[in-house]
Structures are given as C-alpha cells and as structure tokens.
Amino acid sequence: MLKNMIYSSQKFVILLLSHILFKMKCNKCLLKSDEAQNLDIEELGRMDRNCVQINFAPNEVIFKQDALSSNVIFLQSGLVKNIIKTNYKKHIIKINKAPSYLGLPTTFGDKVNHYSAVAITDVVACNIDIETFKELLRSNSDFSYSIIVRVCKNELEYLSGSFVQMQKQSGGRVAEAILNFSNNLFNSDSFTLPFTRSEFGDLTGNSREIISRTLHEFSKEGIIELKGRNIAIIDKKRLEQISRAG
DNA sequence: GCATTAACCACAG
DNA sequence: CTGTGGTTAATGC
Numbered sequence: 579m580l581k582n583m584i585y586s587s588q589k590f591v592i593l594l595l596s597h598i599l600f601k602m603k604c605n606k607c608l609l610k611s612d613e614a615q616n617l618d619i620e621e622l623g624r625m626d627r628n629c630v631q632i633n634f635a636p637n638e639v640i641f642k643q644d645a646l647s648s649n650v651i652f653l654q655s656g657l658v659k660n661i662i663k664t665n666y667k668k669h670i671i672k673i674n675k676a677p678s679y680l681g682l683p684t685t686f687g688d689k690v691n692h693y694s695a696v697a698i699t700d701v702v703a704c705n706i707d708i709e710t711f712k713e714l715l716r717s718n719s720d721f722s723y724s725i726i727v728r729v730c731k732n733e734l735e736y737l738s739g740s741f742v743q744m745q746k747q748s749g750g751r752v753a754e755a756i757l758n759f760s761n762n763l764f765n766s767d768s769f770t771l772p773f774t775r776s777e778f779g780d781l782t783g784n785s786r787e788i789i790s791r792t793l794h795e796f797s798k799e800g801i802i803e804l805k806g807r808n809i810a811i812i813d814k815k816r817l818e819q820i821s822r823a824g
Numbered sequence: 825g826c827a828t829t830a831a832c833c834a835c836a837g
Numbered sequence: 838c839t840g841t842g843g844t845t846a847a848t849g850c
Contacts, residue, residue, distance in 0.1 A: 748830065774838060785831055790840055806839095 611652055611677055613728060616720040625714065628707035634697040641681060643694040650711045651680040656701030657763075657772060661780075662693040670781040672736065673698070675763055682729055698772045743783065746824035751782040752792045753821040756802065760811055768803075768810035 617625065631654070634640055640651060643663060658674040660681070671693060674680060684691045685708065715722045739758070743751050755778070760767055771778065775793075776786040784792075797804040801813045801820075811817060 775840090776838080786839080787832085787841085788830065794840080 613724040616724055621714055624710055628710035630705050632703050632705055634701040636697055636699055638697045640695040640697060641691055643691050645691055646689055647685045647691045649708050650685055650706040652704040653678050653680050654702040654704055657698040658695050658701060659698050660693045660695055668780050748784050748788045749792055750821050750824035753817045755782045757817055757821055771807040
C-alpha cells in the first residue's frame with residue numbers, strides 16, 4: 579500500500595519533471611496508457627520525439643486494410659471500429675474505446691493491415707513510430723510484458739465475444755450486443771448507438787432488417803426503450819435471459 | 825411435409 | 838437511413 583503510494587508519487591514526479599525538462603507535448607496521452615507507465619524519463623522522451631498527435635473526424639479512416647502498416651497508434655480519446663472486409667461482406671470485428679492501442683496485432687503480425695480502423699466519434703490518437711516502439715519493446719522488458727498482457731487480454735475478449743456470439747441466433751446476438759454496450763462500452767443502461775442499423779448488423783452478424791425488427795420486438799415487449807438510436811435498458815434480467823438462451 | 829429462422833429484395837417514408 | 842412485407846433457402850422436427 580505504502581509502497582504503491584511511493585511508487586505512484588514517484589511516477590507523478592517523473593512525469594512532472596519530464597514535462598518541464600523535455601517539454602513533452604503528449605505526456606498527457608502517455609499518462610493514460612498503463613503500459614507506458616513502465617517507461618523511464620529517457621524512454622518517454624524517445625517515445626515523445628517519435629510520436630505525433632492526430633485528430634480524426636467521425637468516419638475518417640485511421641488505417642486501411644491491405645495497406646502497409648507503418649506505425650503504432652494509441653487511441654487517446656474517442657471510439658474506433660475495426661472493420662474487416664471479405665469478398666462481399668463487411669464485418670465490424672471490434673469497437674475500441676480509449677485509452678487503448680489500435681491494431682497491435684495487425685502492426686506486428688504482418689506487413690499489411692488485416693483490417694481497417696475507422697473513427698466512430700471524434701478521435702484523438704497518437705501515432706508512434708514503429709521502430710521506436712520496437713526498440714522500447716526490446717530494451718524494456720516490463721514494458722514488453724505489459725504489452726503482451728494487453729494483447730492477450732484482447733485476444734481472450736475477442737474469442738469469448740465472437741464464439742459466444744456465433745452459437746446464438748439473431749435475437750440472442752442482439753441482446754448480447756446491447757448488454758455489451760451497456761456493460762463494457764458506455765457503462766450505462768441508456769446510451770445512443772453510434773452507428774446505423776446496418777452497421778449494428780455488421781457487428782453482430784445479422785442483416786439490417788433483423789436488427790430493425792428485433793429492436794422493435796424488444797421495445798414492444800418492454801425490454802428496452804427505443805427512440806431512434808437511443809436505447810435504454812428497462813429489463814436487464816430479461817435481456818440476459820434472451821442472450822443466454824440464444 | 826410443416827414450421828422456424830434469417831437473408832435478400834423491393835418499396836415507402 | 839429505417840421499417841415492413843413478401844419471397845426463398847436451409848434446417849429441424
């Protein structure tokens with residue numbers, strides 16, 4: 579406990595110093611990355627010198643599928659969707675919430691991106707030079723370890739998310755998605771969908787028609803309150819039941 | 825066979 | 838962009 583306090587106050591001093599000494603423009607951003615807490619002043623400085631901050635408007639492409647992946651992106655604020663396009667269909671594989679790294683698997687796993695990242699809301703992102711990032715991964719094992727943990731957690735989340743979804747039928751998948759929005763994305767029982775019905779379909783593996791119908795059914799049965807893109811969960815128990823039953 | 829489910833299509837608002 | 842209704846194909850009693 580005490581050790582923790584000393585540790586965090588040290589970190590604070592380090593960040594304060596780095597701000598003054600190195601005039602770090604993005605230490606505010608680095609503060610938000612748990613992984614970057616493992617970097618010392620010199621390393622933070624290196625990161626800072628090889629990092630630019632970019633703003634994206636909704637629907638702007640942050641990186642594109644099939645393009646060469648050339649840098650690591652840290653999502654500082656906003657929501658981003660990862661989209662994979664197959665022959666005829668579009669799938670939204672994940673919604674990313676800040677703070678998080680975008681596309682570590684696709685940056686390190688292959689030369690080219692296996693999916694696109696598109697801004698849903700206004701987005702502020704840090705674009706970090708990949709060579710600098712690699713150097714830090716090699717030289718600082720605590721940092722590397724924290725990144726590995728991050729990537730593993732993401733994979734587990736993805737596996738449980740997608741394979742649980744696959745076994746359900748449409749109503750269950752929609753219910754599951756709504757619960758997911760509520761529990762993990764917005765942390766609230768009422769929220770505004772940041773995308774169209776069609777995209778909701780792309781996210782849950784349904785057609786836009788099914789989404790439209792299912793949402794209305796839920797609304798009619800008093801499970802949710804639906805106003806355009808606004809959803810308020812009324813009967814969470816029921817929703818969980820539908821999700822479980824598939 | 826008959827029922828259920830969901831995708832695809834077409835046609836409004 | 839959404840909501841609806843009809844049609845069709847697949848799958849399971």
